[in-house]
Amino acid sequence: MSGKKEYDSKKHEKEVEEMREVFDLFDKDSDGTITISELGVVLKSLKKNFNEQQLKEIIKKVDKNGDGQIDFEEFLKMMSNRVGTRNRDYELKEAFNVFDQDGDGYITASELSTVMKTLGEQIDKETIDLMIEGVDRDGDGEIDFNEFKMMMAEGPQ
Structure with a gap:
């Protein structure tokens, strides 16, 4: 127990x-x-x-x-x-959708940069690329929902 x-x-x-x-x-x-x-x-x-x-x-x-x-x-x-x-997956999907601004199922470097700027975070392109790279398991240069979920489960590195 x-x-x-x-x-x-x-x-x-x-x-x-x-x-x-x-x-x-x-x-x-x-x-x-x-x-x-x-x-x-x-x-x-x-x-x-x-x-x-x-x-x-x-x-x-x-x-x-x-x-x-x-x-x-x-x-x-x-x-x-x-x-x-509410279900955790639903919450994660809502969070993912904030970043996936065009709704194509992927978070691009451009979308990540836009959301971070809206939140008042000025992050240079190099750092954005490193953030994507750190999460992008399949190497396609974008973050899909499964990669996003894994990142959220792992927490800050």
């Missing part, structure tokens, strides 16, 4: 790490909270446009301490509720 508990604990730690990475993408100024403007930037990059009132409502639903921002604990609670009701 203890082996199962240890496995579950490690699985939980990995999930928390993954959620931290997602949180950090939202938290542009790295102050430990997601503000209305930071939420707006990320949602816009996901092709979701909300007005300020809608963004305030989103934050209000999650903001348990009433400070008008989302801290990591609040984010974790929100995501665990969401992940608990």
Whole structure:
């Protein structure tokens, strides 16, 4: 029995790490909270446009301490509720589709660069190419969904 508990604990730690990475993408100024403007930037990059009132409502639903921002604990609670009701493959496919902007089933260097710029990350072509190369198992210069899933399962290298 203890082996199962240890496995579950490690699985939980990995999930928390993954959620931290997602949180950090939202938290542009790295102050430990997601503000209305930071939420707006990320949602816009996901092709979701909300007005300020809608963004305030989103934050209000999650903001348990009433400070008008989302801290990591609040984010974790929100995501665990969401992940608990949805299939992981579905979540990964949604994330993949954000990067696969033309919907052809592959993430190209150009698509990766565009999304990273939208998220406020200025990454040069060499680094983008290295990122693709590090994940591209079949050597075709693009990332397919299976390669994306493996990358997400492995976590940061």
